Structures are given as C-alpha cells and as structure tokens.
Amino acid sequence: MAHKRNPTADAATNENPRSLAALNRIILASPSLVPGGTRAVLGEGPLHPDLAFVGEQPGDQEDRQGRPFVGPAGKLLDRAMEEAGIARRETYVTNAVKHFKFEPRGKRRLHSKPNAGEVKHYRWWLEKELDLVRPRLVVALGATAVLALAGKPLSISANRGPIMLNGRPAFITIHPSFLLRMRDEDKAAGWKAFVADLKRARKLSREKAAA
Secondary structure, rough: OOOOOOOHHHHHHHOOOOOOHHHHHHHHOOOOOOOOOOOOOEEOOOOOOOOEEEOOOOOHHHHHHHHOOOHHHHHHHHHHHHHHHOOOHHHHEOOOOOOOOEEEEOEEEEEEEOOOHHHHHHHHHHHHHHHHHOEEEEEEOHHHHHHHHOOOOOOOHHHHHEEEEEOOOEEEEOHHHHHHHHHHHHHHHHHHHHHHHHHHHHHHHHHHOOO
C-alpha cells in the first residue's frame, strides 16, 4: 500500500525550530506517520549530554506512558547502563520513529517493525532533534536506528562499534530487545557483549569531552 504523505510533517520540514521545545511542539502536533500510535513519544534527557541513545520506536508501554524506554527493553537498557557506569538521567534517550507502529490482535497491540519509507519520513525530526540536543556521541541501538542515522542500511555485526554516521560520532550496538529474543544459552554472552559496548561508548564520550 502506498504511504500517504503527511501535510503537517511535510510543512514541518520547511520550518526551522530553534529549540528542542519548538521541535517537540511540531512533533506533537503531527499525526502518526505509521499505523497505530496514539501519541508521539518524545525524547527525554538533558541538552549537550555525553551520550544520546537512539532506539527503533516506542513500544506498547512507551505509547501508554508517553516516555521512551520504559517497557521490557527499557528496563534491560537501564540495567545495562547501570552496569556500565552510565547514569540514565545524564543521557538523552529517543527513538528513530516517534509513534508506536502496531497491529491490533484482540486486546493486544503487536509491535510492527517500521519500514524504510516510514523511517525516512521521521528522519528529519531525528536529525533536527540531535542537532538541538548536541550529544558528544550517539549510540545507535539496532538496525532501525542505524538506518535513520546513516540514511542507509548497515550490518550491525560488520559495523558494531565506533563509527561516523552522517557526520556524527556514533557507536553501533544491538537493541536491548534483541537480548529478549535470544536463546537462553546465548543470553549471558549477549548481555556481557552489550554491557561492554556501553562501557566503550561511555569511555569514547569521556575522551571527546576531555579533548
């Protein structure tokens, strides 16, 4: 099915919000660009942080609560951050797609991965958001975040680690939801590697701050 253009979002790209609050007003005023999504879920955290984390999209709990990374994957991210010596309150956390894309199944709302066209429609918002937040290092959590930041698909396994994404210092790693889908026998190693990635990202951001 052809993706319908969103006049509100198209018009927003012609605006030049000069603050995060102004950008967020545009995002909140725009209808969802994906099926589902009862409201936009904005990023949260301080301006000019050492680290900004970009995920895929809000999930069911994020859509209900209006906050990023508060569901099962968010709880894993919080644990990994703590283990890596990162205080979440000192980071900025957001998503490539600002609305929860889902398919209704009775009373349940099943997560549906955003396609490349949908990610592209949201990309202007993400780029402007990061321009205004100005983190020292952006951590791309999973393939959708990488696609949004790079403007093209990149293999996570081949590019995991430090990288420049569209001129931004970045670090590619898995999305924490990937850990939830791992086989039980692989989860310990997967968790260890994820925490190690966050420790490396933290060190790189500190080095940039000291430079």
